[in-house]
Amino acid sequence: MIKGFTRFLQSPGEHLKSLFGAQEAAAGPPMPRVLTRDEHPVSRRQFSEASLKVLYRLHNAGYEAYLVGGCLRDSLLGIAPKDFDVATDATPEQVKQLFRNSRIIGRRFRIVHVRFGREVIEVTTFRGKPRDDHGEHVASQSDDGLLLRDNVWGNIEEDALRRDFTVNALYYSIADFSLHDFAGGVDDIESRTLRLIGDPETRYREDPVRMLRAIRFAAKLDFDIAPDTEAPIAEMAPLLLQIPPARLFDEILKLFLSGEGLTTFRLLRDYGLFAMLFPEADECMAELPWAEPLIEQALESTDRRIREDRPVTPAFLLAAFMWGPVQLRQRDLEADGMPPVPALQTAAQQVISRELQHVSLPKRFSMPMRDIWDLQQRLPLRRGKRAFQTRDHPRFRAAYDFLLLREAAGELEPGLGDWWTAFQEADEHEQRRLLGKVGADPAGTAAPRKRRRRRRKPRPQQPPQSDE
Structure with a gap:
């Protein structure tokens, strides 16, 4: 045996x-x-x-x-x-x-x-x-x-x-x-065939999440989906809108943290299911040429970490999925005159609010995701102590990795990521040199501020003294 x-x-x-x-062919089940x-x-x-x-x-x-x-x-x-x-x-x-x-x-x-x-x-x-x-x-x-x-x-x-x-x-x-x-x-x-038991349309109506399970198993096991099992999926994809957002979040963890997230993403897109989970992210991929490569590279990185038995967090993937919509909304808000920082924060809140109608986002993941987004505006600011403060942020490593993906996807010109790579690996002397290249004080401290002259308060006028 x-x-x-x-x-x-x-x-x-x-x-x-x-x-x-081999099983003999026969009519019926x-x-x-x-x-x-x-x-x-x-x-x-x-x-x-x-x-x-x-x-x-x-x-x-x-x-x-x-x-x-x-x-x-x-x-x-x-x-x-x-x-x-x-x-x-x-x-x-x-x-x-x-x-x-x-x-x-x-x-x-x-x-x-x-x-x-x-x-x-x-x-x-x-x-x-x-x-x-x-x-x-x-x-x-x-x-x-x-x-x-x-x-x-x-x-x-x-x-x-x-x-x-x-x-x-x-x-x-x-x-x-x-x-x-x-x-x-x-x-x-x-x-190596994935086949539903019974009539596929009936089984999908009973539980639309079976469509997601079909994709997950096909990706995880490298199975082909049987023709009658896959035929109704694209048409019946909107049935997923009936599913409670909390249950869909659980399914998302299984879909994208199985070690085959990239294959799963591509299958979900092919069958029209990704749009039911992340509608705004799906829409923006037609407008932003870097949005899809960013998601794919984030998934590829996560798959590699899982294979290497290294820790992963859904917050990083969620940040990649919804960064495109955040950028589109931030751009519109800035065009209306809102400064960049509040524009990013407002855009993030709007994107998350819409996403919550489809998929629950627990705060233990949505808060780190927002930190990753916020740090994207701080990473270019490297003068004085700011570089050290950014480096010491609890989410710095995730934000730095996210920056590298943005450059690789073509959203940003390369350069900033290399600077931060060098800064992390440098000794104190090299860090000062790197800071000097961006116009900071060589000692790594903030440039002295111009001291404003304090205006003296006028002395209270003494009442005139009488000669009497």
Whole structure:
């Protein structure tokens, strides 16, 4: 089994063929397949200790317990799984009774988070058909087909067909270590195809975020989107406007901080989805030739940092996404006579206010983003102590990196970035020389101000003294 698993990691597509063979074409949905322990390469050794604890406790309490979704897909692709989700026939309340370290979350989809230190195992109850009525748990939809509540419990077969993509409808049983494939996901993994389960238009109406998930998985896994799955996306993109801004912010983090942000951005643009997330940024790319290169270089830099396991922050990407709109608004405000500093601050507030109608921007990210923008006006001001004060600003490094991207994208002429690069690396003597080149005092201190002569207050006039 170990040798077979090694071969699978080296060539997952060929090994899947040898293990499973080609699925015969047939009318209707694929027949469920159950692969026994010796017919698949998935091993408990790949699972986290926390996920195994959840699986075994549910199983020992008499409930069905399956590992489900992306962790199995990644295992079959030879990728080390990271996130572990569990599906069970136990209700959220029954799961919570088994785990003191758990809490029920969500209104639209009620799920249970079981926490082990920093790791969270997500446990979901098998879901049934959206319009079924199982006692108190009823699914409800809007007139457009959007699922508003979906707490209808069902069995594993119904749950599998409620999943979004075939490659995510895989279940690993802790009872006998078998792998259950309900929608032809194994074959789609072999052909590297992303395919929705069911009618694509209906599934997108149920949850428009599935369009974003299709893009994210296609970019992350280097999969092709099946023709029937991709066909409705461009036309149905405006359905994303129904989604709460807070949920879209969570999706943005997944889209652009996965290590494939640049590929994701290009796909979002191709399918008309980026405009639903950042409408003003999308509009300004037609007017400012440097706006799109700036975003792409910011994404490329972030992808590289993620590959190198270096820290990244959404604030930097958000600053790049919305810098173009800020510059257009600032230009108009200055043309109306507003000075540059208040014009930048006003433009930033206007851009953020419009963006909040689409995507939430938590202050822990929007405040650093504004600092990066504000520092763009301070970086050219290098006289006297200003250079040192700017260098010591907590956001200086991010603002400096942002300046380099602006120059590389063609917004600014090169030069200022090189000066700041040299200034950071220089010793005290070289820093004085650099400051001297921009007309500062060689000692690195502010030039003496002209002292204004203090005007003496007139002495109060003494009343005339009488001779008497």
